[in-house]
Amino acid sequence: MNTDYRYKLETPRVTGRRQQKTTCPNCGKRKCFVRYVDTHNGCQYVADTVGKCDHQHSCGYHYKPSEYYHDNQWATEPKASETHCAPIPLPPFQPLPMEYVQRSHSPQSIFWQWMAGTVAPKLGLSQERLQQIYDDYLVGATQKEDVIFWQIDEQQQVHGGHIMQYRIDGHRNGFQGWTHTPLIRAGLLPPDWMLYQCLFGQHLLSQRPNAHLCIVESEKTALIMAAHQPEYLWLATAGSGGLTPEKVQCLQGRRVTLFPDSGCYEKWSRQMQLTQGIDYNVSQQLEAYPANTDLCDVLLGE
Helix, strand or coil, rough: CCCCCCCCEHHHHHHCCCCCCCCCCCCCCCCCCEEEECCCCCCCEECCCCCECCCCCCCCCCCCCHHHHCHHHCCCCCCCCCCCCCCCCCCCCEEHHHHHHHECCCCHHHHHHHHHHHHHHHHHCCCHHHHHHHHHHEECCCCCCCCEEECCCCCCCCCEEEEEECCCCCEEEEEECCCHHHHCCCCCCCCCCCCCCCEEHHHHHHCCCCCEEEECCHHHHHHHHHHCCCCCCEEEEEEEECCCCCHHHCCCCCCCECCCCCCCCCHHHHHHHHCCCCCECCCHHHHHHHCCCCCHHHCCCC
């Protein structure tokens, strides 16, 4: 019996409730594990270990309901009930004030120190060029010197800010979050405020209507490639799972080249097959490198 349609990964679109990410049973990282729900049984969780980890490269844990019931014969699959998931209408998109972006726009992050102190000299970039890229992409910083990658669409509507913690060597320190979380906690946003992501750098589409677009996974790579190859407009999905049909609708009528991290070529190719009206090519350039390698790693010789 195929259980993939009855059981779905928990998302607001499936359940009508906010997604509850938990600790991954494999890698042990917090708030990165999405569980499967039974859509024919009131959207109850199958089990705490049945789901998928966000860290697809470093962890890769994905335990499906069909595998769980095969491995655990004692766990009888419940009969389908009349209580199906009945998703309630999702909250409307509510952009964040541009004031937050403007107030946070600062080079006072450890990420910026690495860019200015390591990347610029290695690639022969002037500080002025680097500053221009930082200004174009409206990169911000927190008071703890973490970097904020703002997601802003063509209408200059702020969708959210992706907070990431980097070490001085340019590698992530593990922590990542979103600007809306403390705002909800402080009562500055309603409790049901929902993040509707867009591409990092999307606000630049209207400024460069004829530019060839290049899509990468990480914001870090998009910034470095934008400084190194400014003839292209570089955008980022903010994760290997971030290449969704909803996100790429803005690319209609544009020429696009996608550069998935090594190991994600097939996945991104399948995702793009779900789209229409986009003149795209998925590059296999990175498939010759070890898993989880991106353009930034190759460019910097890492």
